Amino acid sequence: MYYTISEISKKVNISPYTLRFYAKEGLFPFVDRSENGIRMFKDEDFEWLFMIDCLKKTGMSLKDIKTFVEWAMQGDETIDQRLNMFQEQRKAVEAQIAQLQDTLDVLKYKCWYYETAKAAGTTAVPRAMQEDHIPDNVRYVRKKSQKIHKLG
Incomplete structure (x- = not known):
């Protein structure tokens, strides 16, 4: 058809x-x-x-x-070139995914941050929280941002 x-x-x-x-x-x-x-x-x-x-x-x-x-x-004479191309593109996509995962993690942290701030009525509460009161799945994002802030 x-x-x-x-x-x-x-x-x-x-x-x-x-x-x-x-x-x-x-x-x-x-x-x-x-x-x-x-x-x-x-x-x-x-x-x-x-x-x-x-x-x-x-x-x-x-x-x-x-x-x-x-x-x-x-045809088959270019199998090696095509395989190499796909391997390189896979590496590029894996790097993109890792970068997007980092971005998603920051967004999750900010969602937690503002949900906590909304419940408390102020952003001072999540900002002042001790590390052990921050959920494990977002704690490292805060640590990372604080580390970058100290370097700058």
């Missing part, structure tokens, strides 16, 4: 504009065209679209995604 950009857009939840842009950037060498020049996606193209979307979500540049597509189209 074949799908137009509009049809496949709905199925993969990527806008037609974005798919056309990706096509213009050369990310779809695997897509057939009708007699009228309309791009016609096949069922097996869903895997490609899924992978391109996944790599884009990791922050990979379109240039690097295009390189991946080109390597994949070349």
